[in-house]
């Protein structure tokens with residue numbers, strides 16, 4: 001089962017390697033990991049997408065909680081939540097492909113943020129499936145480069161992760 | 164007060180009431196050593212290898228419940244310390260390790276004796292710090308001691324660059340510490356405690372299984388009281404020995420791979436099992452699915468939530484400080500007239516006694532050749548069961564655990580989690596320094612002792628009257644045993660050739676050495692050794708080379724699939 005774990009962690013050098021080291025040392029999966037400081041610069045928020053049985057995910061949360069620099073951990077995928085990921089994709093845009101690419105980008109609510117004679121850079125946000133479908137929908141031969149931020153997420157309504 | 168980093172460190176250690184620092188100097192810690200030189204409150208013990216410094220500090224902690232402190236230089240000093248740190252980590256021993264580091268400006272430049280100490284030790288510490296600014300030093304040391312001793316204890320490393328130890332700043336030792344990211348649970352959940360007690364009172368085949376957490380959490384007294392009130396059978400793991408008096412009738416011996424028949428059977432066939440400060444280790448329950456195949460309710464008390472439901476599913480988890488939780492249980496039980504059904508308990512005890520009558524610990528003694536078990540039995544007799552016993556790792560460790568009956572906690576010092584050969588002698592050093600007047604014996608093998616034999620020199624310098632009981636079988640005995648049982652008797656690299664004359668070796672360090680060849684001489688030699696109150700005595704017992712440790716549960720097998728003796732093979 002796929003899980004999205006959010007955590008608050010002291011913004012200190014080495015904190016990230018404690019988290020990633022924990023996953024590799026105990027053989028847990030990491031599908032993606034994103035991290036950046038919060039509005040309080042002394043603290044970072046991390047989103048980890050992982051998968052495993054219920055027992056394993058329970059251990060993951062407990063082990064994360066055990067890290068001295070981790071302030072709070074929640075499995076946001078346990079209840080209503082929103083996930084977003086940013087995709088930047090550079091595509092070949094020449095001839096008839098140029099118009100087609102623009103149209104596809106619009107359908108998926110992307111934005112063209114860089115234009116040359118022969119290329120576009122399209123910016124798109126959404127959940128993982130949406131970005132996957134966009135990448136799947138355009139002609140693979142036209143993709144020059146893709147970069148994805150990894151998933152970030154937040155609970156819906158009054159579910160708040162804060163200290 | 165404006166002080167240098169080095170002065171600050173020493174002041175902090177004094178504030179923490181540190182009695183001994185075990186260490187070894189080098190370039191990156193010269194300022195620290197200079198300050199140690201100028202004061203008298205803290206005593207420094209110069210070991211002969213950094214691994215031993217950490218082990219000795221670890222043993223100091225195990226035998227006293229204080230935080231052990233070790234001090235090493237950068238680079239090789241730190242890497243030599245890693246085995247010691249990992250050993251302490253695996254057994255949750257509260258320690259602070261101070262390592263020197265190259266100056267902050269040189270970090271990352273591949274400087275002489277630079278290693279990423281924080282990176283190397285990260286997976287085997289509770290936490291670690293690199294102090295880049297002298298203004299953070301005092302609060303970091305405060306945090307290090309706080310982290311080491313609270314929650315589930317463990318080693319904490321503080322890496323101090325050389326320039327930080329020589330830079331000045333205002334010093335004030337923080338009185339308290341607050342960490343928003345670290346708030347260990349101490350009080351057990353009242354509702355869960357009540358639920359657990361209810362289960363215990365309704366149990367028909369109850370069993371108490373306790374581990375190192377009882378010893379580390381100073382809960383032996385509470386455990387003993389509760390166990391007696393309930394009248395249940397109890398077992399202590401290798402790390403938990405002494406948590407409950409081994410000479411008591413309710414005690415069934417150690418469980419697990421080399422545990423007793425009665426302890427393993429009672430664990431397996433109990434209907435309510437209460438685990439206290441124990442973690443269902445693979446060496447204790449064997450194959451977890453075989454263990455789970457018998458239906459039973461499990462109560463688990465532990466300070467560390469991640470220990471609960473890690474290897475077996477638990478029905479009633481209680482996270483909290485063990486001593487407090489047990490106190491609470493005792494209080495509830497005292498207020499409640501209900502007691503376990505005496506009839507059911509009687510039937511259960513009858514069964515347990517029947518298992519006990521198998522007498523799985525018996526061995527065939529000999530008049531010709533010294534049996535290792537016999538040496539431990541005599542050691543127990545000669546010391547009235549009241550010595551500090553350290554061991555190394557191997558067959559001798561298991562025999563010591565099986566045949567020396569520990570009635571008190573913190574008397575048995577061994578590497579349970581990591582299984583580090585070489586801990587025995589440095590552990591004895593730490594224990595002897597912490598308990599100067601008490602008998603301390605190191606049970607070891609001719610292979611293990613050679614992993615830190617250089618410490619005989621430290622023992623001489625500090626006049627440590629340790630009694631070393633070398634069960635010399637000329638083999639990596641535990642390896643040989645597995646090869647005999649599971650690898651067709653192909654003794655690949657397990658014979659210990661070219662051994663020194665240990666008695667003479669000890670003498671060359673200025674100690675007393677005795678070689679013992681005959682069973683009839685064992686007791687006399689032990690008595691002679693313990694009579695010499697001021698001497699380290701190295702007793703080199705020439706023991707049966709072919710003796711194996713029984714009972715045995717083969718790795719990966721079920722807990723009750725025991726080989727009880729050679730005849731079972």
Ligand SMILES: Cc1ncc(C[n+]2csc(CCOP(=O)(O)OP(=O)(O)O)c2C)c(N)n1
Pocket residue numbers: 555556557558559560582583584585607608609610611612634636638639640641642
């Ligand atoms: C540092 C280290 N290396 C290797 C091992 C694997 N090992 C476990 S027991 C053992 C043999 C120990 O021999 P000895 O000290 O003579 O004790 P005996 O088993 O003969 O009593 C070995 C090599 C270990 N536990 N620790």
